[in-house]
Amino acid sequence: xxxxxxxxxxxxxxxxxxxxxxxxxxxxxxxxxxxxxxxxxxxxxxxxxxxxxxxxxxxxxxxxxxxxxxxxxxxxxxxxxxxxxxxxxxxxxxxxxxxxxxxxxxxxxxxxxxxxxxxxxxxxxxxxxxxxxxxxxxxxxxxxxxxxxxxxxxxxxxxxxxxxxxxxxxxxxxxxxxxxxxxxxxxxxxxxxxxxxxxxxxxxxxxxxxxxxxxxxxxxxxxxxxxxxxxxxxxxxxxxxxxxxxxxxxxxxxxxxxxxxxxxxxxxxxxxxxxxxxxxxxxxxxxxxxxxxxxxxxxxxxxxxxxxxxxxxxxxxxxxxxxxxxxxxxxxxxxxxxxxxxxxxxxxxxxxxxxxxxxxxxxxxxxxxxxxxxxxxxxxxxxxxxxxxxxxxxxxxxxxxxxxxxxxxxxxxxxxxxxxxxxxxxxxxxxxxxxxxxxxxxxxxxxxxxxxxxxxxxxxxxxxxxxxxxxxxxxxxxxxxxxxxxxxxxxxxxxxxxxxxxxxxxxxxxxxx
Amino acid sequence: xxxxxxxxxxxxxxxxxxxxxxxxxxxxxxxxxxxxxxxxxxxxxxxxxxxxxxxxxxxxxxxxxxxxxxxxxxxxxxxxxxxxxxxxxxxxxxxxxxxxxxxxxxxxxxxxxxxxxxxxxxxxxxxxxxxxxxxxxxxxxxxxxxxxxxxxxxxxxxxxxxxxxxxxxxxxxxxxxxxxxxxxxxxxxxxxxxxxxxxxxxxxxxxxxxxxxxxxxxxxxxxxxxxxxxxxxxxxxxxxxxxxxxxxxxxxxxxxxxxxxxxxxxxxxxxxxxxxxxxxxxxxxxxxxxxxxxxxxxxxxxxxxxxxxxxxxxxxxxxxxxxxxxxxxxxxxxxxxxxxxxxxxxxxxxxxxxxxxxxxxxxxxxxxxxxxxxxxxxxxxxxxxxxxxxxxxxxxxxxxxxxxxxxxxxxxxxxxxxxxxxxxxxxxxxxxxxxxxxxxxxxxxxxxxxxxxxxxxxxxxxxxxxxxxxxxxxxx
Numbered sequence: 005x006x007x008x009x010x011x012x013x014x015x016x017x018x019x020x021x022x023x024x025x026x027x028x029x030x031x032x033x034x035x036x037x038x039x040x041x042x043x044x045x046x047x048x049x050x051x052x053x054x055x056x057x058x059x060x061x062x063x064x065x066x067x068x069x070x071x072x073x074x075x076x077x078x079x080x081x082x083x084x085x086x087x088x089x090x091x092x093x094x095x096x097x098x099x100x101x102x103x104x105x106x107x108x109x110x111x112x113x114x115x116x117x118x119x120x121x122x123x124x125x126x127x128x129x130x131x132x133x134x135x136x137x138x139x140x141x142x143x144x145x146x147x148x149x150x151x152x153x154x155x156x157x158x159x160x161x162x163x164x165x166x167x168x169x170x171x172x173x174x175x176x177x178x179x180x181x182x183x184x185x186x187x188x189x190x191x192x193x194x195x196x197x198x199x200x201x202x203x204x205x206x207x208x209x210x211x212x213x214x215x216x217x218x219x220x221x222x223x224x225x226x227x228x229x230x231x232x233x234x235x236x237x238x239x240x241x242x243x244x245x246x247x248x249x250x251x252x253x254x255x256x257x258x259x260x261x262x263x264x265x266x267x268x269x270x271x272x273x274x275x276x277x278x279x280x281x282x283x284x285x286x287x288x289x290x291x292x293x294x295x296x297x298x299x300x301x302x303x304x305x306x307x308x309x310x311x312x313x314x315x316x317x318x319x320x321x322x323x324x325x326x327x328x329x330x331x332x333x334x335x336x337x338x339x340x341x342x343x344x345x346x347x348x349x350x351x352x353x354x355x356x357x358x359x360x361x362x363x364x365x366x367x368x369x370x371x372x373x374x375x376x377x378x379x380x381x382x383x384x385x386x387x388x389x390x391x392x393x394x395x396x397x398x399x400x401x402x403x404x405x406x407x408x409x410x411x412x413x414x415x416x417x418x419x420x421x422x423x424x425x426x427x428x429x430x431x432x433x434x435x436x437x438x439x440x441x442x443x444x445x446x447x448x449x450x451x452x453x454x455x456x457x458x459x460x461x462x463x464x465x466x467x468x469x470x471x472x473x474x475x476x477x478x479x480x481x482x483x484x485x486x487x488x489x490x491x492x493x494x495x496x497x498x499x500x501x502x503x504x505x506x507x508x509x510x511x512x513x514x515x516x517x
Numbered sequence: 518x519x520x521x522x523x524x525x526x527x528x529x530x531x532x533x534x535x536x537x538x539x540x541x542x543x544x545x546x547x548x549x550x551x552x553x554x555x556x557x558x559x560x561x562x563x564x565x566x567x568x569x570x571x572x573x574x575x576x577x578x579x580x581x582x583x584x585x586x587x588x589x590x591x592x593x594x595x596x597x598x599x600x601x602x603x604x605x606x607x608x609x610x611x612x613x614x615x616x617x618x619x620x621x622x623x624x625x626x627x628x629x630x631x632x633x634x635x636x637x638x639x640x641x642x643x644x645x646x647x648x649x650x651x652x653x654x655x656x657x658x659x660x661x662x663x664x665x666x667x668x669x670x671x672x673x674x675x676x677x678x679x680x681x682x683x684x685x686x687x688x689x690x691x692x693x694x695x696x697x698x699x700x701x702x703x704x705x706x707x708x709x710x711x712x713x714x715x716x717x718x719x720x721x722x723x724x725x726x727x728x729x730x731x732x733x734x735x736x737x738x739x740x741x742x743x744x745x746x747x748x749x750x751x752x753x754x755x756x757x758x759x760x761x762x763x764x765x766x767x768x769x770x771x772x773x774x775x776x777x778x779x780x781x782x783x784x785x786x787x788x789x790x791x792x793x794x795x796x797x798x799x800x801x802x803x804x805x806x807x808x809x810x811x812x813x814x815x816x817x818x819x820x821x822x823x824x825x826x827x828x829x830x831x832x833x834x835x836x837x838x839x840x841x842x843x844x845x846x847x848x849x850x851x852x853x854x855x856x857x858x859x860x861x862x863x864x865x866x867x868x869x870x871x872x873x874x875x876x877x878x879x880x881x882x883x884x885x886x887x888x889x890x891x892x893x894x895x896x897x898x899x900x901x902x903x904x905x906x907x908x909x910x911x912x913x914x915x916x917x918x919x920x921x922x923x924x925x926x927x928x929x930x931x932x933x934x935x936x937x938x939x940x941x942x943x944x945x946x947x948x949x950x951x952x953x954x955x956x957x958x959x960x961x962x963x964x965x966x967x968x969x970x971x972x973x974x975x976x977x978x979x980x981x982x983x984x985x986x987x988x989x990x991x992x993x
Contacts, residue, residue, distance in 0.1 A: 078984045149896040159939045176935050183895075184928035190905070191920055194912040 006050060007071045007085040007136055010095065013043050014102070014129030018122040025118025036106045036121040040128070044099035051096060056089035056492050066495065067138075068092070075142070079197070080208040084139040090496040093349060093489065094135045094269075094276055097356055100478075101268040102128045105261040107471050108364045112260055112371060113161060120161055123153035127265055134273050140193045141209040143281070147237075147273070148186050154262065154270065155179045162257040163370075174253035181250040185240035192233025196285070199226065211281075218285045231286035231293060238282060241274035242330050245304040255323035256376075260367030263319060267326050267359035272352050275330075278337050279345070279496075284503050290338070291504065297338040298428045302435075304331030309438035313445060318366045318376045322359060325402060325442060328435060329355045329410075332417050335432060339421035340504035345497040346490055347416025353482060353489065354401070354409030361398040361475045362446075365391060368468055369450070372461045378446075383455025389463030392451045394472040401479050403443035404436060409482035523571040523582035525564040526590050527630045533557025534623035541616045551605040554619040558601065558626070562594045578698060579640040580631070588836060588990035589633030589764040592843050596757035597626040599847045599965050603854040604749035606962035610859025611659065618658055618749075621651035625753065629761035636772070638687045638697045641765055645683070645729070648758055649676050655750035656742060662863055664745030671745075675728065675738045683725025689718030703773030719780055722769075729762040732821065733791040736814050740802075743810035748857050748864050751806060752850035755813050756843045763820060767835050770827055785825045788919060792818030792926035799933045806866040808933060809849055812892055815926055816842055819907045822923065826914040834906040837987045841891065841903035841976070848969040849888040852881060855953045855962055868940050875942045878953060881963075882941045884970040891973050893934040894927055898977040902984075 017039025024031040054068045067086035075083045087095075105124055113120050130150025137143040155175050162171030193209070200217040201207055208214065218227065240247045255263050283290050290297075308328030315321040329351070336348035368391060369384075370376055385392045401408035414436075422429045464472070482489060521528070537553055540546075565587050573583035580586075601622055608615040628647030635641045653676070657669025691697055693715050694705035709715055724735060731739040743751050775781045795815030802808040820842075823835040856871075857864040875882040891900030904927065911920035957963040976983050 074981075075979075076981050076984060078981065078988070145896045145901075148901075152890065152895055155935065156939075156942070160942050172939055175939070176932060179935060180928055180931050183931055184924060187908070187924040187927055190908055191912055191924065194909050198909075198913050 005071060006046065007069055007087060010043065010046060011085070011129055011133045011136060013039060013046070014125040014132065017042075018125035018129065021121035021125065022118045025116075029117055032118040032121045033106065033110060036125060037103065039125060040099060040102040040106055043128075043132075044096070044103060047092070047096045047099050050087070051092055051492070054087075054092070056092065056495055066499075075139075078207070079141070080206060080210070081141045082139050082210065083142060084210065085136040085142075086138040087136060088496045089492040089494065090276065090279060090349065091135045093353065093493055094272060095132055097272070097353060098128055098131050098135065098269050101264055101356060101360055104268075104360060104364065104471060104475070105264045107467060108264060108367060109259060109261040110467060112367060116160070120157070123156045124261055124265070126150075126153040127157065128269075131265075131269050131273060135276060138211045139209050140196075140211065140214060140281070143277075144186070144190055144193060147189070147277075148183065150270070150273075151179055151182055151186075154265070157262040157265075158254055158258045161259045162262070163259070163376075170253075171257040174250075174257040178250040178254040181240050181247070185237045185247070188233045189237035192230040192237075195226070195230050195233070196222075215285055219287070224288070227286050227289045228292070231282060231289035234277070234282040234285070235293065235297075238274040238277045239300075241277075242271060242334065243274075243327060244300045244330070244334060245307050245327065246300075248304075248308075248327055251327065252320045252323045255326075255363075256317055256320045260364060260370075263322075263363040263367070264360040267322070267363060268356040271326065271330060272356060275333050275337065275348065275352055279348070279500055283337065283340070283500055287503050291340070294338040294340070298335055298425060301331045301334035301338070302428060302431055304328065304334065305432055305435035306331075306438065309435055309442060312442040313438070316378050318369070318378055318381075318446070318450065319363065321378075321442065321446065322362045322366065325439070326355070326359055328439065329359075329402075331435070332414055332432065335421055335425075335428060336417035339417075339425055339428075340501060341420045341424065342494075342497055342501040344417050344420025345500055346493060347413050347418075347420055349413075349493045349497065350409060350482065350486055350489060351413025351417060354413045354479065357475055357479045357482070358398050358401040358408070358410055361394070361472065361479070362402060364471065364475075365395050365398065368464070378449040380456065381450045382453040383451070384461075385451040387455060387457075387459070388461045390469060390472075391464055394464075394476065395451060396447060397476050398479070399443045399446050401483075403439045407480065407483050409479050409486070412483055412486045519571050519574055520576040523568050523574045524576055524580070524634075525567055526561040526594070527627060527634075529557060529561040529564050530594075530623055530627045530630060533561070534620060534627065537616075537620050537623060541620065545614070545616055547605075547608070547615050550616040550619050551601065554601050554623060555598065557623070558594055558598050561630075562591065562598070565590050565594065575636070576634075579637045579643075580634045581636040582634050584990040584992060585764060585768060585832075585836075586634035588987070589760060590630050592760050592839060593626060593629040593633065593757045596753065596760065596843055596847060597622060597629075599851065599969070600749050600753040600757070602961045602965045603752060603851055603858075606858040606960060607747065607749050607854050607860055610861050612661075618655065621654045621658075622753065625649075625651040625655065626757065629757050632761040633764045633768075635765060636699050636768070638690075638699075638702075641769075642680075642683065642687065644765070645762070646680065648761060649680075649729075652676075652750070652754060652758065655753065656746040658750060659747045659860065662745070662747075664863060665747055666745075668742040668745030671738055672742050679725045679728035679735070681725075682721045682728075686718045686721030686723075686725060689714050689721065693718065699769060699772040706773050716777060716780060719775070719777075720783075723780075723784075726762055726766050727787070730759060730766070730817050731810075731814050732787055732817060733794040733814065736791070736795070739814055740798075740807045740810040743813075744804055744807045744866070747860070748806070748850060748854040748866075752847060752854065755809065755846045755850060759813070759817070760839050760843055763817070763835070763839060767824060767832065770824055771832065774827055781825070784821065785916070785919060788818055788821035788825050789922040790818075791815070791821060792922050793929070794818075796926045796929040796933075800929065802933065803868050804866050805853055805868060805871065805937065806850075806864065808868075808937065809846070809853075812930065812933075813846065815930060816892070818926065819904070819923055822907055822916070822919045823910050825919065826910050826916060829913050830906065830910045831914075832991045833984075833988055834910040836991050837906050837984065838903040840983060840987060841899040841973075844969055844973050844976070845888050845891040845898075845900055848884060848966060848973060849892065851962065851966040851969060852885045852888070855881065855957050855966060858954070858962065868937065871937070871940050872943050873941075876944075878957075880958060880967065881953060884966050885941060886938055887970045887973055889934045889938045891977070893931050896977065897974060899973045899980070899983075901977055902980045 021032040133146030159175035312324035632644030728735040799811030891898035894904035
């Protein structure tokens with residue numbers, strides 16, 4: 005039942021915020037903050053009590069907590085929620101970033117505060133739903149649902165560029181990209197369901213039943229197409245390079261809280277989807293697809309990094325750097341070894357911290373300078389108290405400095421992939437150089453160099469300072485002592501690895517006569 | 518007696534029409550007429566339960582009352598009730614006679630009821646004409662508006678042409694098979710094989726019915742008629758009238774499936790083209806009613822997928838999609854009607870009328886937002902369940918092209934649905950605007966619209982009862 009509450013709390017909190025707007029400006033903010041703190045506390049409580057080292061020999065998923073109820077009996081659709089180490093980490097991340105998103109928009113959002121927090125909390129509720137849903141219909145339900153509040157967040161509270169309508173265009177682009185690709189996933193899910201129906205005469209959207217069908221009943225060609233349906237949906241959200249068109253616009257126009265949610269959690273739903281669904285459902289097809297995915301990952305690393313170097317808009321730069329980081333995630337996922345998969349988990353968490361940190365910082369800069377154009381910045385080191393120091397730390401994290409969480413993640417991904425894919429790792433490592441270049445660009449263009457003006461700007465207040473300090477502490481903690489994180493996700497990742505390798509051995513032996 | 522009970526909804530609606538006519542002749546009174554209409558329609562709705570107890574039963578060689586007929590009857594009556602309620606709010610400000618609107622509405626509803634229970638081409642034609650004729654009057658009801666008059670006349674001329682096609686097609690079928698009842702026709706067609714005249718006859722009937730459903734390339738009238746006509750009449754045209762025609766087409770195809778491969782692929786192509794063209798043409802519209810017109814074209818493209826497959830889940834899909842479509846359309850048009858009520862010149866349907874509506878009328882905006890999301894097929898709304906079914910039926914039959922069309926159409930469709938949605942939330946312009954009356958939510962029209970929105974959301978979150986009901990009715 006706790007799983008249901010994890011989903012419901014943000015939704016209820018959102019409605020309360022909306023109605024609390026009548027009472028004034030502050031109540032919606034406090035309610036939103038309270039809701040997210042409650043959510044976070046619940047997750048941490050579950051983490052404290054639960055045992056996530058469960059494992060079964062057959063590679064079947066073992067859930068720490070499970071909850072199910074009938075929903076649409078006609079198609080065997082259930083409200084089936086389940087939690088394992090991976091989803092737990094992701095939900096904890098969602099709760100944490102939810103708190104940050106509420107706090108960082110404390111002053112930024114001045115209009116229609118109640119409705120803003122309604123959307124913000126509903127995004128988070130949808131995301132938690134995605135991380136908990138195990139029934140494929142339910143998963144799709146949340147996957148599509150979370151787009152709507154995100155759309156409103158960008159379209160209504162976003163920053164417009166030079167021409168009037170760009171934030172609405174960016175929001176529409178985001179929505180259409182993800183929705184259209186989501187429909188492909190629906191088609192793939194239905195293909196799987198009807199294959200199951202043909203084999204057993206029953207409709208079911210259950211994870212276990214469909215996994216069984218996918219591995220035993222499907223022809224190779226069919227499995228390939230269905231896997232592609234899932235992959236494209238996740239690849240758009242991740243984003244993988246040829247499908248990334250929505251991301252820079254959405255980030256550039258979104259309000260800070262929207263960017264934090266986008267980079268911190270929404271992108272992670274894609275990686276989570278691959279780890280939870282695309283790989284375990286279609287291990288053989290995924291193995292066959294791995295070279296392509298690796299290629300796309302490398303492409304993403306370089307494309308994102310090179311384009312990041314050429315941006316003038318600070319948030320666009322961070323957005324492109326996200327694409328680059330997600331390239332590493334993709335490589336880690338498809339290499340399929342436990343080490344690399346563990347690295348993916350750490351990297352996802354690390355990227356969520358560092359990217360949100362950078363987005364929040366750029367939001368704070370925007371509040372002071374009213375621009376995000378780096379050509380108009382420069383020399384800010386001496387003008388703002390506190391902020392540049394934090395920026396340096398997060399930039400260092402983003403480029404994977406040892407001691408930060410990103411280093412652990414990237415190191416594990418590359419280390420884990422090296423055995424099977426040495427050349428991919430060698431090429432991907434070059435991406436670090438590019439990462440260093442764009443990261444230093446940020447520091448150089450924004451904080452160093454000749455100052456445009458000499459008047460000092462307001463330093464960080466207590467709210468901003470606490471926020472950044474907390475994030476930084478987390479980055480360092482995970483960077484220096486990642487063991488708790490790793491042990492939580494270990495069992496889940498071992499499962500994924502086992503599924504991949506179990507299927508891989510016969511397939512490989514067929515291919516190499 | 519069984520037959521009379523089975524036909525009781527139709528009889529009640531006709532009786533109400535007569536009572537309303539006599540009342541108007543006796544004394545013109547808007548409230549009284551509206552009340553009589555609503556009471557009559559509600560009685561007919563209750564009588565559907567009685568009819569369901571008798572089902573399935575054949576009433577004369579012309580009609581049959583079975584699950585599908587009762588299902589269609591319920592949908593049509595609900596839509597008519599909504600149109601009557603909305604019409605009441607709308608017509609309060611109209612000059613000239615207001616009461617005849619209800620008379621026309623009742624006659625059209627009777628036509629719809631006759632149509633969904635027909636199992637003979639004669640009954641089909643009779644029902645279709647009884648449905649269409651009053652609509653000419655309804656569409657041109659506010660005839661002082663140029664647009665309304667144009668809409669009425671345009672619909673009349675084109676509808677007459679479509680009827681001619683339909684009759685010609687029926688005549689050809691009769692000349693080759695000697696049957697006019699669906700069942701006999703089906704048997705004769707199954708044995709006849711590929712006869713050119715038969716195919717021409719089927720094709721012409723398809724044109725006639727395709728016109729009523731505004732399937733591309735017979736859709737040209739739709740946006741103009743939707744835009745020009747008074748909102749409650751357009752609501753009826755978009756909901757009840759289309760439901761009736763689609764259900765009769767479903768019945769026709771079920772009893773005499775399209776055997777011919779060529780005709781079958783023609784139907785598939787029409788479905789594909791309809792969903793794409795409808796969505797593409799809607800992209801640049803600035804008038805909400807026009808936009809809804811194009812969107813309805815696209816939705817009937819999706820529905821055609823179910824008719825093309827005509828197997829497995831198809832009948833259930835078509836029926837269920839109709840439920841979601843009717844609820845959503847009624848809601849969307851209902852908001853337009855409320856904003857344009859009471860009548861004072863052309864309807865408030867330009868998109869700029871809706872700019873910033875959220876900050877003035879949050880709940881009305883929430884209704885329209887839910888309806889737009891439902892039309893776009895987003896989870897938490899009934900439209901999502903409908904779209905899920907359409908994709909499912911396409912995947913089940915492995916019609917990948919049609920599935921691709923649905924996906925592409927939905928992606929395109931999002932653009933204009935989102936445009937409408939975001940307009941509602943934008944800052945208000947300083948310009949003069951149209952608005953709903955302040956007490957809209959306490960009035961009958963407002964209650965209907967709020968109820969529809971609640972229903973769309975509830976059925977989107979918990980669709981099991983709807984699915985069970987639809988299955989029960991379609992199977993029965």
